[in-house]
Amino acid sequence: MASFSVFKTASIKINSFVIIILGYTLSCLMINIAHVKKYEQVLSCYLGFKILKKLLILLFFVLTFALNTKSVFCEPASAQGELPLEVSEKYYKKESILQFNEAVKSWELKNTEKAIKLWEEAINIDPNLWVAYLGLGQAYDSKKEYKKSLDAYNNYLKFAPKAAPDRKTVLEAVKYLTYLLRYGEEAIKGEDYLSLVKTKHQGKEHYVRWDLSSPVKIYFYPANGVPNYRIEFKDAFLEGAKLWQEALPDLKFEVLSNSVLQKLSGKKTAEKEVIDRSQITVVFPSRFKVKGDPANPVAAQIDAQSFPIIRDKKDFRVLGVIMISPYIYFQSQIAIPLEPLSKLTKEEQIKKLKIISAREVGHALGLWGFSPNPDDLMFEGEVKELKLSQRDKNTIRKLYELNPDKDENILTND
Known part of the structure; x- marks a missing residue:
């Protein structure tokens, strides 16, 4: 510079x-x-x-x-192009580099306040000294001054060259701090995220869950002939779904056969009867439609969609009955488009589908919100590992400890 x-x-x-x-x-x-x-x-x-x-x-x-x-x-050099990766007097001001080095010494001696002061002085002397923003972000994070930490990390991403070794780590930190500031420290660092998993029906928020005294029934719509479908996808889906048995030992799944439908082809009544017996339905479309347009490029970016179906109780009576709730958690519908998966290798498709399945079944089991913590399987951003965090386990357990007989805002399939 x-x-x-x-x-x-x-x-x-x-x-x-x-x-x-x-x-x-x-x-x-x-x-x-x-x-x-x-x-x-x-x-x-x-x-x-x-x-x-x-x-x-x-x-x-x-x-x-x-x-x-x-x-x-x-x-300034940042406006002309990428700043140099090499931090030396050749590109950055000598006095700024000296202040930075002194800040590092103070940080290593756990003198956070002095380190912050020195890093800020280094930035004032030379705002392009990108590495100083990294230290400043870490220091403010250690003091739980998350807004200042986020600002420092964002400046690091703004000035640091693409080859900077800490860019990926800082990107994750920015994502984490953004969610923390949005939801609060308790929601992101607490033992669970139960308060975030409700769904809405008739203008009210409800917890929903299945009765686990009998298996949760899954129905797969026939997918033979759908472009990019593979027979292995069904087993991969079930393997992902069974991940929740780590937290709920009583959870069992039963797959409803569609062989009856194949024999009674064209009989919508028979199809409806089989589907209505299931708690979870799964469909593998080729791709989604966005606003009715299958060619919309946004459609190719959606991994899956699911939504709950809540119905009125048929035998609900007002007179002579103590009313708890007039609704039941009837069913969850899951759709997983195949076009996004088709861009991956066969091994990557199976791995990705297991993660998608675990997350969508997590919704179906009652976790209709998202976690703001990137370590959780139900994180609202991208998840790359098929693993339940302790927060995932705590949340689903607490949900199934709720008693629908005592609270009208807790719905089940009884």
């Missing part, structure tokens, strides 16, 4: 050049005017103004060049 002295030198040279050209132009103009007055020759006047016209055109191009050159010289 060039120093400000270079900016001034370049500017002085440009201004001097412009002054010389202007002076030369005025001199030529005065000579030509004197020539006209002395000899009163029209031809000389014409030639003089012709020369003047050329000089003015030349001056225009010189000024344009000067302005463009000045803007290039005076822009």
